[in-house]
Amino acid sequence: MLRSLDVHDLLIIDRLELSFQPGLNVLTGETGAGKSILLDSLGFVLGWRGRAELVRQGAAQGEVVATFDLPTGHAAHRVLEDAGLPGGEELILRRVNTADGRKTAWVNDRRCSGEVLRALSDTLVELHGQQDDRGLLNPRAHRAMLDTFAGLDGTEVRGAWRGLQSARKAVAETQAMLDAVREEEEFLRHAVAELDKLDPQPGEDAELDARRRQMQGAERIRDDVARAFALLGHEGAEGAMGEALRWLDGVAVDAGHALEAPLAALGRAMIELGEAQDGVERCLEALEFNPSELEQAEERLFAIRALARKHGVQPDDLGDFAGTLRDRLATLDAGEHDLEDRRATLKAAELAYDAAAAQLSAARAEAAGRLDKAVMAELAPLKMERAVFETLITQAEAGPEGTDAVAFTVATNPGAPAGPLNKIASGGELSRFLLALKVCLRGSDSGVTMIFDEIDRGVGGATADAVGRRLAALAQGGQVLVVTHSPQVAARGAHHWRVQKRVSEGMTLSTVTPLEPSERVDEIARMVAGDSITDEARAAARALLAG
Secondary structure, three states: OEEEEEEEEEOOEEEEEEEOOOEEEEEEOOOOOOHHHHHHHHHHHOOOOOOOOOEOOOOOEEEEEEEEEOOOOOHHHHHHHHHOOOOOOEEEEEEEEEOOOOEEEEEOOEEEOHHHHHHHHHHHEEEEEOOOOOOOOOHHHHHHHHHHHHOOOOHHHHHHHHHHHHHHHHHHHHHHHHHHHHHOHHHHHHHHHHHHHHOOOOOHHHHHHHHHHHHHHHHHHHHHHHHHHHHHOOOOHHHHHHHHHHHHHHHOOOOOOOOHHHHHHHHHHHHHHHHHHHHHHHHHHHHOOOHHHHHHHHHHHHHHHHHHHHHOOOHHHHHHHHHHHHHHHHHHHHHHHHHHHHHHHHHHHHHHHHHHHHHHHHHHHHHHHHHHHHHHHHHOOOOOOOOEEEEEEEEEEEEOOEEEEEEEEEEOOOOOOOEEHHHHOOHHHHHHHHHHHHHHOHHHOOOOEEEEEOOOOOOOHHHHHHHHHHHHHHHOOOEEEEEOOOHHHHHOOOEEEEEEEEEEOOEEEEEEEEOOHHHHHHHHHHHHHOOOOOHHHHHHHHHHHHO
16 A cells, blocks of 8 residues: 655656555645646656656756555565565655656655566555556457456466476477487497497507507517527637636646636636526517517507597596497487387377366356446446447467456447457546456455546446446455546545645745645636636535535
C-alpha cells in the first residue's frame, strides 16, 4: 500500500507531502490543476518512462519520495532479495532528477538502478487508464491474467518444458559430438592402426638412441682394439715375454740370485698381461654387432620420432596418445547407441509437454468462458449491455507457459467486428471495459495499489454511479487511487483530496489539500454545478455522499 508521497521541485510543485489511506482515495480538481502531475511524480519515483524535463523552473533538482507498506509475502520482497537490497515492512523509494537531466535512485537508502525500480513498481502499483499500456491494455499480460482468474499456476507445464529443453540439449550435444568425431573418423582409424603397428613403448626412444650411438661408435674403434689385442697376443707381447722368460729361466741357476727379482716381475707381468688380454677380448666381443641391427635400430628410432612429430607429442607419450584416440573411436561406436537413447528420452519429454500443455489449454478455454460471462455481467450496469467481450485463445509457439496466446477482445455493438480493447473501444467505452475486467480479475491484486486515471471520462449519471460503486468495491481490503471529474465517483471515496493551482510571486504552483467532510460537500457541489456553487448543488452533493 502507498502510505505517503513527498514531491519537491517537480514541474509546478514546489513542496507537497501526501499521506494516503487504505480504501478508495479520490483526487479531484479543475482541468489543468495538476492532477496528472501527481501521477507523473509517482511514475518518476517508480522508474516509469515519462516526461524528459521534470525539474521545476529555477530549482537545481527535483525529488520524489514514496513510502509503501509491505506485508509479509508481498512480491516486492523477492525483488529486493534478488537485487541485494535491504527489505522490511517499510519500503522507501527516493529518486532525484537534476536540472541537467541526471537521475539517481535509492531504495531504503541504498543506490539502485531504474531497472530495479521498474521491477518493484510491477509489484507495487497498477495504473489503469485510457493511455495505459502497462496493465489491462497490454496484450502480453492477458495470458497471465486469465491464469490468475482461473487459479492456474502452470507448474506442471513449466516443469515439462524444462525437461523438454534438457532433453533437446542432450540430443543436440550428443549429435554435435558424433558429427565432430565422424569428421575425423578416417584419421582416427588410420592413426590408431599406425600406432598399433609400431607399438612404441615408454623409454624406448632413449634406449634405441643409446644403442644406436654405441653401434656407431663400435664401427670407429673396433679395428684399433683388434690391433691392440693382436699386439698383446702370442704374436706380440705375450710371445715376446714368454720367450724372454724361457731364456732367463734357463740361465737363472748360473746367475745366482741376480735373476730372481726380474723373473718374479716377469711372472707378475704375465698375469697382468693375461688380464689385459681378457678385458680387451671382452671389449671386442661387445663391439661385435650385425650391421643390419644398426639399420633396424635407426629405422625404428626414426619412425618413432617421425610419428611423435606428426601428432605433436613426445615420443614417450605416443602410447597414451594412442589410448586417447582409441577412446574417441569408442565414443563414436557407443555414441550412436547413446543418441538413440537420448532421442527416445526427447520423444517422451515431447509427449509429456504436449499432454501438460493440452491440459492447460483446456483449463484456459474453460476459464475464458467463465471470464467472458463475468465481464458481460459487469458491463450491463455500466450501460454497455449491447457490447460483447471475448477472451480469444489462439495457437502460439510452445514455451514454458504453454502453447496459447491470449487476448481480450471487444465488439461494441452486435454484429460489429471484434478487436483489441484499445483499438475498438472509444474513450468512455474503454474505461468501462477496463473497469469491468478489473472487477472480475480483482482477486489477484493483494498488496497492489491500483490507480485509475480518469477512467470515468465520458460517462455520467447512473453509469458514473455504477463506476463509483465498482471502484469502491475494488478498494475494499486494499487501496485504490482515482483521478476523477465525476461527482458520482468522488462521492464514493473514503478519502478525498482537492488539487488546485495558485500563483505565488508570479509563479504558478500546484497544491493538494485533504478535504474534511464539509469541504467535500463544496468540492462535489463544484463538480456538479461548476464555478457557481448553489444550494441545490450542495444538496445534490450531500445526496451523493449519503449514497
